[in-house]
Amino acid sequence: MGRTNPMKGMGEGDGEKGSRELPHRPYIIVNMAMSADGKISSVERRQVRISGAEDRGRVDELKAGSDAVMVGIGTVLADNPSLTVKSANLRKARMSAGKPENPIRIVVDSEGRTPLNADILHKGGGVRIIAVSEKAGRAAQARYQGLATVIVAGEDEVDLLLLMARLREMDIGSLMVEGGGTLIASLFSRGLVDEFSTFVGNLIIGGKDAPTPADGRGFLNDNEFVSLSLMDVSEVDEGVLLRWRVKSRR
Numbered sequence: 001m002g003r004t005n006p007m008k009g010m011g012e013g014d015g016e017k018g019s020r021e022l023p024h025r026p027y028i029i030v031n032m033a034m035s036a037d038g039k040i041s042s043v044e045r046r047q048v049r050i051s052g053a054e055d056r057g058r059v060d061e062l063k064a065g066s067d068a069v070m071v072g073i074g075t076v077l078a079d080n081p082s083l084t085v086k087s088a089n090l091r092k093a094r095m096s097a098g099k100p101e102n103p104i105r106i107v108v109d110s111e112g113r114t115p116l117n118a119d120i121l122h123k124g125g126g127v128r129i130i131a132v133s134e135k136a137g138r139a140a141q142a143r144y145q146g147l148a149t150v151i152v153a154g155e156d157e158v159d160l161l162l163l164m165a166r167l168r169e170m171d172i173g174s175l176m177v178e179g180g181g182t183l184i185a186s187l188f189s190r191g192l193v194d195e196f197s198t199f200v201g202n203l204i205i206g207g208k209d210a211p212t213p214a215d216g217r218g219f220l221n222d223n224e225f226v227s228l229s230l231m232d233v234s235e236v237d238e239g240v241l242l243r244w245r246v247k248s249r250r
């Protein structure tokens, strides 16, 4: 499916058949917009329009070229995103290539709190997945029947490594993650980010408790910090797009 997967050959193999090795997870691109002072929304966690038309077009293309797109439940509850491809031309191009009009849309949601009327479950065509933990598994399967596929991974919170392996088994080769900061921090801490793109917009949001691209508990030791290599810098709208490749832990 979808984009060429640079992870090819990096994961577990299909030894019995003697065929080419498959990666053990999708290729994962995190894409976010942040203010010039590094905030992704206001201190009230209210969605802020940070990027302009050009960047939104780029994000739409990135989404249309991905097999799946993911957010955390915090983002669903705060922003109610539909995660659909906005451009009719891009949707048409996907369908001409034999794909659904939207990539598979995934919510990481341990307790199955995604509201039944959330836009992600209703707007646009395509498959939806709610990833829950075992404590919510059975109830979530009943709750989302007919709306979304439920994947159970992990005991109390969603086990992201296990989830990614399941997604790869479903032939998801490329995954775009759109936030928020708690989910992204967990992905970084588990070594599950390949590329990190941030559009830095021309505004200051402020607030020491306003969300940032990688919240969570934070890394404490130098050897835990995630090391990046800069792939590209470009001026977009009235801001800057930074594209980083994740090297490794320092």
Ligand code: NAP
Binding pocket: 031, 032, 033, 034, 039, 040, 041, 042, 044, 045, 046, 047, 048, 050, 071, 072, 073, 074, 075, 076, 078, 079, 108, 109, 110, 111, 113, 157, 158, 159, 160, 178, 179, 180, 181, 182, 183, 184, 186, 187, 211, 215
């Ligand atoms: P989030 O990252 O969207 O979701 C976090 C939640 O996911 C956790 O609280 C947890 O809730 C669930 N989860 C389940 N398993 C997890 C795991 N293994 N690791 C991490 N999380 C797991 O929420 P957020 O940090 O509150 O971010 C939301 C904010 O980000 C909003 O203010 C939104 O506007 C902003 N945002 C900004 C952008 C941007 O580009 N500017 C993009 C997206 C979001 P459960 O325990 O209930 O499962």
